[in-house]
Amino acid sequence: MRAVQEVLRQAVEQGAPGGLTRVDSDGVVYGTAVGLGDTAAGERMRIGNRFRVGSVTKTFSTVVLMQLVAEGRVDLDAPVGDHLPGLLPDGRVTVRHLLRHRSGLWDYTNDMFARTVPGFEAVRDEVFTMEELVKRSVAHGPTAEPGAAYQYSNTNFVVVGMIIEKVTGNPAAEEYRKRIIEPLDLRHTHYVHPGTTVPGRHSRGYLRPDEAGQPLVDSTEQTVSWGQTAGAMISNAADLNRFTSALLGGELLAPEQLAEMLATTPSDSTGKRFYGLGLRRYDLSCVSVYGHTGTVQGYYTYAFTTRDGSRSVASSANTSNNGTVNTTLGGTLEAAFCGTDRA
Numbered sequence: 001m002r003a004v005q006e007v008l009r010q011a012v013e014q015g016a017p018g019g020l021t022r023v024d025s026d027g028v029v030y031g032t033a034v035g036l037g038d039t040a041a042g043e044r045m046r047i048g049n050r051f052r053v054g055s056v057t058k059t060f061s062t063v064v065l066m067q068l069v070a071e072g073r074v075d076l077d078a079p080v081g082d083h084l085p086g087l088l089p090d091g092r093v094t095v096r097h098l099l100r101h102r103s104g105l106w107d108y109t110n111d112m113f114a115r116t117v118p119g120f121e122a123v124r125d126e127v128f129t130m131e132e133l134v135k136r137s138v139a140h141g142p143t144a145e146p147g148a149a150y151q152y153s154n155t156n157f158v159v160v161g162m163i164i165e166k167v168t169g170n171p172a173a174e175e176y177r178k179r180i181i182e183p184l185d186l187r188h189t190h191y192v193h194p195g196t197t198v199p200g201r202h203s204r205g206y207l208r209p210d211e212a213g214q215p216l217v218d219s220t221e222q223t224v225s226w227g228q229t230a231g232a233m234i235s236n237a238a239d240l241n242r243f244t245s246a247l248l249g250g251e252l253l254a255p256e257q258l259a260e261m262l263a264t265t266p267s268d269s270t271g272k273r274f275y276g277l278g279l280r281r282y283d284l285s286c287v288s289v290y291g292h293t294g295t296v297q298g299y300y301t302y303a304f305t306t307r308d309g310s311r312s313v314a315s316s317a318n319t320s321n322n323g324t325v326n327t328t329l330g331g332t333l334e335a336a337f338c339g340t341d342r343a
C-alpha cells in the first residue's frame, strides 16, 4: 500500500487532517490510514472509522428505485408527475432524467453554499422537507430542456427520494435498511436524518473556510437535511466496498436493471468520466471502475469497484472545500487499481 499511502500523505500535506483507503481484492483486504481522525483529541485516523459519504447516497437511492422498477412499481421513462403530480412545472421530466442528471432542475445548493461556512452554519441544524428543497430549485427555473444535457444537481436525487417514499409509503431510511443495509449486513452504514451525530467510532470532519488562512471548522455534527436522499448517508470503507462489490456483482439488482444503471454518457470533457443512473464510471489507465464520489461538509469520499465487483476501493479524507485535496484523494483509485499496489 506504499503508493496509496504516498497519495494520502500528500492529501494531508495539502490540508486534510487525515485520510484512509481500504482495498478489497478477491477477498483479500488491504488498508492504510494516515493523519488524524480527531484533531482536538489528537486521535489518529483509523481504517474502520465511519464518515459522512455525501453523494455516494445517490447510488443507494438509485438501487432502491431500480428495485422498484424491477417490481413494476416505477417506470423509468414515465413522467415524474405520474408519482408526484404538480411537483415539477415541466411535465416532460422523467424518472430516468433525474437519475442521469438530465432533468434541467437547478441545484439549490448552489445558492445555499455560495458562501461556504456561513451557508453551512445556516443549515447545519435545520430540518427541511424534501418538498421545500425542490421548491427552492423550481423557483430558480430550469437550466436546460429535459434530456438535453448532463448537469449535476442534488435536486434530482431529492425527487428520487420523494418517489421512493410515495411509491413504498415508507421513509427512505426504512427502504435503505430493508433492501440494502440488512441484506448486505452493512453494520457501519446508517441513515440517521434528521439526527446530527455520526454513531459509533468515526472521523470528525473539518470544513475549510473560503478565506485563506482561517482555521478549519469542525463540521461533524449536522442534520444533512439539505442533502437527505442525495447525500445524508453514513458508512465506512469496509461497508462501501461491500456495497459497490455487491451492486456490480449482481447481488442487489437483476441484470436488466444493472445494465440500465451502467448505460453511461460523458460527464465531462476528459473522455474518462461518465455518468449512468446514479453511478459514475471512471476510466483509469488500466481499468474502468464504477461507483460514486461524495462531498459533504468535512468529508470527501471515493467508492469504486471493477465491472464484476471483484476489486473495490474506498477512500475518505476528513476535510472539504479543498479541491486540491479532493483531486489528490481521487489519485488513490489509480494507485490502488493500477499502480504498484494494484488491487
Ligand SMILES: C[C@@H](NC(=O)[C@@H](C)NC(=O)CCCC[C@H](NC(=O)C[NH3+])C(=O)[O-])C(=O)O
Binding pocket: 053, 054, 055, 056, 109, 113, 114, 115, 116, 117, 119, 154, 207, 227, 230, 231, 292, 293, 294, 295, 296, 297, 298, 299, 320, 321, 322
Ligand atoms: C460533487 C459531489 N456532490 C455531493 O456529494 C453532494 C451531496 N454535495 C454537494 O453538492 C456539495 C455541497 C457543498 C459542499 C461544500 N462546498 C461549499 O460550500 C462550496 N462553497 C464543501 O466543500 O464542504 C459528488 O457527487 O461527488
